[in-house]
Amino acid sequence: MQRARAVAHISFWIVLLTAFFCIGAVKVFNRAPEGSISPTGDTSFHSSDSFLHFAAGPTDASKRLIAFFDLAPPGKRILILDREDDPASSLLGMLTAYLAWPHPVEIVDLARTRLNRGEVAAPDLSAPAAIVLCRVRRPAELPEGKHFGTEVEVVPIAMK
Amino acid sequence: MDPIEVLAALATILAAGFGALTLILRDPKCLSFAEQLALSWLGGTGIVSLSIWLFGFVLSGPALFSVVSFICVALPLVAWKTKGAFRFQELRRPNPIELALACILSVEILAVGCLAFAYTLGWDGLLNWEIKARYAFANGGVMPAAYFQDAGRAFSHPEYPLAIPFTELWLYFWLGEASQFCAKVIFPIYYACGAVLLVAISARLTGKIWTAFVAGIVLFFVPQITVEAGSAIVGYADFPLSVFYLAAIGYPLCANRNSDNGDFFRIYAVCLAFLPWVKREGVILWLIAAIYGAFVIWRSKRSPKYLCALLPGLCIVLAWRIYLSQMHAVSSSDFMEVNLVNLRANIHRFGPILSGFAYEFTDLRAWGLFWLVAGLAGVYFVRRHGGAHAIVLIVSIVAPLAAYASIYVFSDWPDYHRHAGLSMSRLLMHITPLACLTLPAALASLPSLREVFNQSRPTSAAAITTCEEEIPGRTPGIDFA
Numbered sequence: 001m002q003r004a005r006a007v008a009h010i011s012f013w014i015v016l017l018t019a020f021f022c023i024g025a026v027k028v029f030n031r032a033p034e035g036s037i038s039p040t041g042d043t044s045f046h047s048s049d050s051f052l053h054f055a056a057g058p059t060d061a062s063k064r065l066i067a068f069f070d071l072a073p074p075g076k077r078i079l080i081l082d083r084e085d086d087p088a089s090s091l092l093g094m095l096t097a098y099l100a101w102p103h104p105v106e107i108v109d110l111a112r113t114r115l116n117r118g119e120v121a122a123p124d125l126s127a128p129a130a131i132v133l134c135r136v137r138r139p140a141e142l143p144e145g146k147h148f149g150t151e152v153e154v155v156p157i158a159m160k
Numbered sequence: 161m162d163p164i165e166v167l168a169a170l171a172t173i174l175a176a177g178f179g180a181l182t183l184i185l186r187d188p189k190c191l192s193f194a195e196q197l198a199l200s201w202l203g204g205t206g207i208v209s210l211s212i213w214l215f216g217f218v219l220s221g222p223a224l225f226s227v228v229s230f231i232c233v234a235l236p237l238v239a240w241k242t243k244g245a246f247r248f249q250e251l252r253r254p255n256p257i258e259l260a261l262a263c264i265l266s267v268e269i270l271a272v273g274c275l276a277f278a279y280t281l282g283w284d285g286l287l288n289w290e291i292k293a294r295y296a297f298a299n300g301g302v303m304p305a306a307y308f309q310d311a312g313r314a315f316s317h318p319e320y321p322l323a324i325p326f327t328e329l330w331l332y333f334w335l336g337e338a339s340q341f342c343a344k345v346i347f348p349i350y351y352a353c354g355a356v357l358l359v360a361i362s363a364r365l366t367g368k369i370w371t372a373f374v375a376g377i378v379l380f381f382v383p384q385i386t387v388e389a390g391s392a393i394v395g396y397a398d399f400p401l402s403v404f405y406l407a408a409i410g411y412p413l414c415a416n417r418n419s420d421n422g423d424f425f426r427i428y429a430v431c432l433a434f435l436p437w438v439k440r441e442g443v444i445l446w447l448i449a450a451i452y453g454a455f456v457i458w459r460s461k462r463s464p465k466y467l468c469a470l471l472p473g474l475c476i477v478l479a480w481r482i483y484l485s486q487m488h489a490v491s492s493s494d495f496m497e498v499n500l501v502n503l504r505a506n507i508h509r510f511g512p513i514l515s516g517f518a519y520e521f522t523d524l525r526a527w528g529l530f531w532l533v534a535g536l537a538g539v540y541f542v543r544r545h546g547g548a549h550a551i552v553l554i555v556s557i558v559a560p561l562a563a564y565a566s567i568y569v570f571s572d573w574p575d576y577h578r579h580a581g582l583s584m585s586r587l588l589m590h591i592t593p594l595a596c597l598t599l600p601a602a603l604a605s606l607p608s609l610r611e612v613f614n615q616s617r618p619t620s621a622a623a624i625t626t627c628e629e630e631i632p633g634r635t636p637g638i639d640f641a
Contacts, residue, residue: 006607013606016533017374024381024528031387036278043341047280047290080312094287094315101295102304105312 051095055088055135058149065099065148071159072129077104079128081136085111092134092152103129110136131155162335166345169334172232173327177204179235182243184430185423193248195360198353199427202404205346206434208232209326210476212301220300225333254369261373265355268380273348275386276393281340285395290343291316292325297332308489319484319491321476323438324397344395351392354403354593355379361410362600365545371600378533378596384526390586397439398586404438406593407431408449409556412456413549413597422466428453429469436477444563445590446473452552459548494579496572506569506576513568513580517561520584527588534595540602553598557591 037050045062052061069078078100082093097105106128131142133153138144145155177200182188188196211228219227240246254262281290291313296303308318328343335342355376362372379385385392385399392399408431415424432449435442450470457466496502521531542550564587573579 010606013602016529016536020378020529020533021381023524024383024530027383027525027528028381028386031383032275032278036275037280044337044339046339046341047286048340050280051286077312091283097313097315098287098291101298102306104306104310107312107315 048095048099051091052149052152055092055095056149056151058152061148061152062099065096065152065154068146068154069100069103069130071156072103073158074102075104076129076158077106078130078132080105080107080132080134081110082107082134083111083136084109086135088151089135093132096132096134096152100132127157129156129158131157165334165336166331166342169331170345170349172229172334173204173208173330174200175204175236176207176232177201178246179232179237179239180204180207180430181427182236182239182246184426187423188243189247189249190423191249192251192360194356196248198356198360199407199430201349201353202407202434203430204232205323205327205400206430206437207235208330209323210437212326212329213303213322216296216302220302224301228330257370258373261370261377265359265373265376268377269348269352269355272351272380272386272393276344276348277341279344279393281344282389282394282396284390286340287315288317288320289324289395289397290328290340292318292320292322293328293332293343294338296325296329297338301329301333305487308484308487311490314490314492317440317492318489320397320440321437321442321480323434324395324400344393347393347395347399350400350403351379351385354392354399354406357403357407357410358593358596361406361414362597364414365597366600366604368600368604371603374603375596375599378530378599379593382527382530382592384585384589385592388526388585390589396586398589401435401438401442401445402590402593404431404435404442405445405449405556405590406597408435408445409452409553409594410597412453413552415456415460422462425453425456425462425466425469429472432469433472433476436473436480441560441564441587441590443477444560446477448556448559448563452556455548455552493572495567495570498570502570509569509571509576510565512577513565516577516580517565517584517588520588523585526585530592531595534598537598537602538595540605541598544601544605553594557595560587560591 037046042049042060042063045060048062049060052065053059058064072078078096080093080096080100083089093107097107131145131154133145133155135151138153138155142155145153147153174197178196180203181196181199185191191199208228211231212224215224215227280286292303292307295307298304303322307313310318324346327346331342331345332338358379359369359372359376362375363369366372384390387393390396390398408428411424411427411431415422415428428449432446432453435446435449450473453469454467456462457464521527538554541553545553564584568576568580571579
């Protein structure tokens with residue numbers, strides 16, 4: 001009786017751990033190749049380039065965006081228009097803000113589903129150096145800007 | 161990526177941690193070489209990031225880099241001068257099963273390294289953590305004041321602490337450029353440290369090394385740890401935080417069992433101090449671990465001066481709060497003010513949040529059967545270790561969950577379900593390595609096949625073997641270098 005209980009005890013844990021390892025292995029090995037993105041070219045912007053490529057289409061866009069923002073006068077803000085109800089648009093907005101350093105940025109959420117983070121500060125009514133449109137349609141009153149892929153457009157307002 | 165420069169950056173971090181560890185421990189031989197390396201990494205990243213931040217108040221650029229490099233080199237030299245030749249635990253010959261399990265664990269660590277370089281940084285990895293390293297690097301190693309005040313970049317949580325970004329910054333200093341690709345190198349190292357410490361602590365608790373290796377191996381098969389969003393490979397702070405928490409809770413558990421001249425308590429103090437420096441949620445973990453430390457001091461009738469171990473973490477929390485207020489840092493509007501009015505208005509959220517956590521535990525896609533196994537093994541842990549040890553481990557696992565669930569009652573998102581849902585899996589990661597500690601207790605309680613088929617040996621005595629009984633008077637060796 002004692003031996004049977006011991007065998008059952010061991011068997012239970014063998015079955016449980018086998019199930020754990022099998023389920024875990026299937027999930028891990030199926031999932032592992034999905035997020036894999038081989039580094040190409042300049043790896044300094046491996047992640048932001050991949051995100052921009054995924055969300056907007058262009059390749060090696062990080063350095064080109066930085067070079068474009070460098071044309072803005074120092075200290076002049078960059079206005080970013082996105083929609084927080086669209087994850088790709090929101091991601092592009094934050095990526096643009098990331099790359100626009102050292103310029104101050106203001107992100108305006110056109111979907112207004114959440115408190116606009118730009119409104120945390122006092123409203124800045126001065127003209128921005130550039131307006132970045134992240135998967136949002138350009139207002140008719142704005143001239144056409146420089147395209148970075150199909151989904152990011154930068155309209156220079158007060159660039160050098 | 162220049163491997164020499166990356167290696168130099170990693171070596172200096174390890175040197176700083178190793179020197180500090182040797183200085184604070186009375187008998188470093190109580191730790192195996194692998195364990196010393198793992199703890200050196202944890203301590204080293206804390207020392208380097210904290211030094212960059214503190215010396216950044218008066219220095220920047222090459223001067224800042226030189227001073228921190230000097231500290232990294234000076235610490236092991238001072239340790240060598242004051243403590244003599246470095247000593248490591250003697251290795252005993254591993255048996256074939258232990259050797260095979262050690263090989264599997266090594267392959268898993270290599271696989272995590274490969275995955276880290278194949279994946280990009282995650283959303284938070286790039287936009288919460290690497291962003292700080294990049295901006296600081298562009299500003300000579302000092303966080304620019306403008307960043308803290310830039311409401312447009314509040315999404316990147318300027319108020320988050322700097323252990324992870326400044327460890328990445330240290331790599332950038334050595335490389336001479338900011339590189340999102342190279343920044344990822346630190347995360348598999350945290351994974352390796354977590355696995356090694358899990359094995360080491362488990363082996364001390366059960367006295368059976370093969371069960372400890374199984375606990376280390378299990379970690380890889382939890383998808384949320386290895387491949388899911390927020391996992392150990394995508395540059396988030398959650399897994400590193402969980403490793404600090406594992407060490408902070410795990411070593412005092414061992415300290416209670418073995419007479420160790422207070423060395424394990426010193427390791428606890430170091431890991432405790434850096435908890436709030438890794439991530440904001442670290443403050444909650446710090447509080448829980450600090451209460452636990454006070455409990456250990458009271459229970460083991462140590463001198464009240466041991467309570468000083470809680471001070472470094474408290475100083476870091478306060479210093480960071482003062483720094484943020486002086487910088488007029490904007491904070492994201494994720495949470496409303498914590499007060500009774502808001503609590504009363506939103507208390508109804510508690511049920512749905514708890515059910516959200518319950519759903520997360522059963523999410524096979526992220527966790528597989530991990531929580532089922534850990535839950536069952538927890539019963540064995542209670543039976544095997546009983547009393548205070550079981551209470552401590554269970555409270556250390558449950559208390560952070562209760563705190564996290566309470567926090568989302570104050571979520572300022574219109575859809576608090578979404579807010580909580582986005583972070584739950586990552587919050588559970590904080591306690592995952594700790595929950596793995598239960599598994600060796602279950603495995604060690606199993607009767608061996610020899611005992612089952614050979615009635616001449618009693619099963620009950622072996623089933624409750626503890627490390628004290630196997631190797632009286634000393635901690636069992638963790639022999640996997």
